[in-house]
Amino acid sequence: MTSPTKPKPAWTSWDAPSERWLLSGFPREGTQRTVLLELASRIVFPTVLVLSIYLLFAGHDRAGGGFSGGLVAGQAFVLRYLAGGRMDDSAVVSMRPPVLIGLGLTIATGSAFLPLLFGGQILETAIYKFTVPLLGEIKFVTSVLLDSGVYLLIVGVVLDLLRTLGSGIEADVEAAARGQR
């Protein structure tokens, strides 16, 4: 199950991408594949992830934020799932969704308590401004930590959704079909 490439691929799937950096180990069956979508998602997936991170940081001054950013990143994974088939442990994000959810929650609550260490109040925000050569002045607001927690958590929730409703149901259908055959 874990090895993505089989020694002798069937003629329907011999051209399935073997790189693990984009698509997972379970390409769709020949009749269900759309090369166009696969190709598009190959190109779009990293771009969308970058966009989601942009949204996470841009949220402070423009539309966006951790919630939207997380959803966009989740959407990228949805696209990847639709094009590339169900995911398994060898997928790009090898972290299991519950771990991701827990990590997000931990970062968010941890950042809430962080100001206490510096004598501030709970959930207090500090603003740092510093100048970097070439880039100019950069403003760093500590509340972005909380937002990153939200981001990770949302991504985890979406991945969980894919794992249970997406690939889970797909595996069920397959198992049922095998059983009936």
Next chain:
Amino acid sequence: MLAFVIVHLLVALALPFLARRSTRAAFLTAAVPPAAALVWVLAQAQPVLAGQVITETVAWAPLIGLEFSFRLDPLALLMTVLVAGIGALVLIYSDAYFSRGGGAARRSAPLLLAFAGAMLGLVFADDLITVYVFWELTTICSFLLVGQAGISRESRRSALQALMITSLGGLVMLLGFVVLGESAGTYRISELIAKPPGGTSVAVAAGLILVGAFTKSAQLPFHNWLPAAMVAPTPISAYLHAASMVKAGVFLVARLGPVFAGMPQWWLPTVVFGLATMLLGGWRALHEYDLKKLLAYGTVSQLGFLMVLLGTGTYTAAVAGTTMLLAHGLFKATLFLVVGIIDHQAGTRDIRELSGLGRRMPWLAGIATLGAASMAGLPPMLGFVGKEAAFSAFLGGSQPELLVDVVLVVGSMLTVAYSLRLLWGAFAAKRDIAPTEAKPAGFEALVPAGLPALAGVVLGIGFPIADRLASAYASAFPPGDNSYHLGLWHGLTLPLLLSAIAVTGGVVLHLGRARLTALRNELPRLLDAQRGYERIMALLERIAVGVTGRLQVGSLPTYLGIILLTVLAIPGSALLMRASVPADLRLYDNLLQIPLGIVVVVAAIAVLRSRRRLTGVLLVGVVGYGIGGLFIVDGGPDLALAQFLVETLTLVAFVFVLRRLPVRFTQTETRTTRALRVPKAIIAGATGVFISLAAVVFGAARQAPSEASAEFIANAEKGAGATNVVNAIIVDFRAFDTVGEISVLAVAATGVASLILASRHERRKRSTRVAPATRVKIPALAEQQQEEVRE
């Protein structure tokens, strides 16, 4: 005083770690705090008995006027001597009783200490709410102590029964406390005593509080939990019976007696139920073969006796009640510990198997005889002194008092008879039974058993001490014609005659025990409290199953329909009755709103008409995107972004689930599905209309931008470093809400995922051949998931 309670509880918290190393060290350490409390309280005895009262108050929740307030008065002094003294002895004894390093020993040391701490808090408490808190703490401790590891079915059932009955009573009592405290304007017991309130509500409170006291002290209809709790290890039973738990009910009646003195709603039930319990407990004790059960029914009987004395509310009865309270604590502790030693050394506590132990264990027999003599009321024991006072308390000459006295004498006869039965059963050499083998007991077990027995003799001979203590408490009641004083010899008086009758009658009853048991077996058994309790519990379970079955029908449309109808019925009717149409209603603000609105409305109507699930889902998506478009038009980019993203995700999730569902909503068109479609459409349409009307009306209710918004906008840049106010609100001003919301999201997502995975796991285990089309669970889950995502 608070310090003692806290030290008890803190040491109890630390004990499990010590007990893991050595249970001996744990028990001996646990005995230190009660011993310290005993020493302290004895040092305070002189001033307290002279009328000085030590008080202590700690604010608990000052905002709502809650406080822990403690008070050391003569009654608290007496109870502390019992709770702390017997507590320390029982803990030392436990070390000898439990097998070293065993699970029961490791559990019992901290629990017993916590129990002692809770009881101390209860006896010191001067505030009704404080009383309730510690009252329930003792309930929980006793549940854990009786249940122990919960391995045997019997221990689980008994522990649960004790918990059920006493906590039910506790809740009723809390209600009584609230009624009493609210009608009197204070929850402070000392203030209630100083200025006893009156009126109907106080009478109701009296009845409610008595329910609590009766359940805790195992009075008549509730008595059966106490004998059932006998499954607990003997030291625990000893503490439960002699000093804590069941004493709490009697103590409460004594504590609140001055408040309700002279109120028939108070003294009538205590006297009637107390007398009935005394007779019933004594009668049952006469027929038990298990020594521990015999003692347990004896306790039930004695508790009835105490209830009568402390509930009556006259000076002499109060003197008798306090004396008997002390005496009972001392002799019951002794007797239980003795039975524990017998059980431990001989391996049985069945009367039919024990024989000739008296010769084998003379010291133990001597100790037991002292305890039983005090129980039977023989001179010069404290029990005798108390019983004399009790008989004197009801010699006013009126007929009801005479009746009470007669019942008390009959009850005392039974007491004497079962005291003899205990001694005879445990130590006598019986002809047809082979002598029981038993190793002699060690000092660590004998001394704790012997000390209370000795105290019973010393206090009996030194009755002035007990008299001072009892009269200090009883001074709260009107003294009557001539104030009674305890004594061993009052001359040839009627009480002495009654005592003699009781002893003689008891001896006769004991001698005729075989015939008595035969008589009991012939009597029809009308009512059985234990069976009644079991029936009630079974009935409760049946009702619960029935109600759940009717309410949770398992149909998603039904649930949704009920929710929507509730929305229509409650806020909907409020809207119809109150709301007015806003004055400046405009058709639109922006031309773009019109096409978007039309799209939303058309899609919504089309959803109602769709037959295929996929069509329905897509149309719902159109509605969502249309609303997102309206957000953009109205200038809410953040909102619109979130709306689009969530809508997309929802759509995807729906499509995922749809793979497992039939293509159409209804497979076959039957008459019922067609008939149901109209009411469904009406409910859905009406709710939609209501929501849109409500949005218009509520939206118009705000005349100006709220102050909070203005403040947020002003502070966003400076305070949160964000020019996007929405984001500033989410991550800064209302960051606490955000953390809460994501926690909810995490919990919900994990819950849904595990539900789905668990159901699949189960299916896999069963078979893979199940037809996939008939799953009903998944749409409900998807719906749930969708709701969470929307949030």
